[in-house]
Amino acid sequence: MSSQDDGDDVALELDCRGMLCPLPVITLARRISEVEVGERIAVLADDPAASADIPAWCRMQAHTLLESTADRYLVERTH
């Protein structure tokens, strides 16, 4: 699946809008194994804590946050 207008190759999109912390991060952690190493997950999250917690999760778990724009986070599985 590569459906983004901006041309990202996104293997999985997680719609976590409406979820409160820590649910978006829990969802991301549960489902990262559904993509291959090197593939990307897009996370949609509008909880104010997500803008701090998704980057922090990537750092703590050693995955790569490629970009974050407004309510969308693009994460690459690195291991």
Place this chain on the structure above:
Amino acid sequence: MTDSGPSPRLSARESRRPARAYLDAASSEPLHPAAREVLVEALDAGWADPARLYHEGRTARLLLDNAREVIADALGARPDEVRFTSSGTTAVHAGVTAIAAARRRAGVRVVHSAVEHSAVLHAAAVAGEPDEVGVDRLGRVDLAAFADAVGRPGVALAALQSANHEVGTRQPVAQAAEVCTASGVPLLVDAAASVARDNVPPGWSALTASAHKWGGPAGVGVLAVRKPVRLLPRWPVEEREDGLSPGHPDVPAVLAAAAALQARRSEAAELDARHRDWVAGLRKRIAADVPDVELTGDPDDRLPHVLTFSCLYVDGEALVTALDAEGFAVSSGSACTASTLRPSHVLAAMGVLTHGNVRVSLGRTTTYDEVDRFGSVLPGLVRRIRAEAGL
């Protein structure tokens, strides 16, 4: 009292509950015994209006002046530089807005770190144009960026806390003061988190503090302003406290606050060593026993009594509630524990995990057993909350 009516059964009820361990000294400390003694005496001796010229008024005035001398000495200020306000928050509000108003011709920008107490952020927004300076992962202000912001034209004042109230990291106040002096910008130091425990580095233009953080009564704030710094209060001004805090001061509470601060400062070295040791031990233990935990703040250059950490995949409110049920009183910077549902601006500015956050802070009556029991109970609670979330 009859058997059929309601009767106090505290002891029976308490016996079924775990012992309470108050580990939120950074929010407020219980009244220091030295303050209690002075407060009770001063309620009888210092009730009159200290502005009056008869015996009772002059007695109250003497007590107020005495408190001013004691607190000035503890802060490294002159007595006539110290004003009492009705809280630490009002001290910050009055200091920031009155200094900024007096500096209107120099500019309107209020430079401050991103991790100041909300009182500073709110006051900066009212006083002028906030100019926020970022912090590193440990919560320490970017000194070069701070110097750059202060050095540009149009700055009314700068504000920097002595140490962070949420994560304990000390700020480079002495260097910030040099930078401000070189640019002719007044520096307000919010020292509420550290006054009873650390000497505030010299060089501040204004300093604020709050008595209930050091075991004094609530309702007593301190605003010390160096003599050459001009103030222009933007509210109805009267003669009391140089117009910075209107109304009849609570003389007994102010004197009790002074007694508590004096007592705390005489105990500071002993408490510092004890708390530093216990916090360092607990920090290591949590890192070892709780998987996926982020310990926040500077591990060394910090307040002695504060330890903050965030547990991945854990709801902060659930953790605070579970700890409370086990007898522990702790605070949290997680969004779900705030009425706004926004995470702590301090944790967000540091770029650390904001959910599953807990701040432990030790007070003068905290025992090693309490800290030890916290270290024993925490891993199981975190495991349980994660299991409930399906992890």
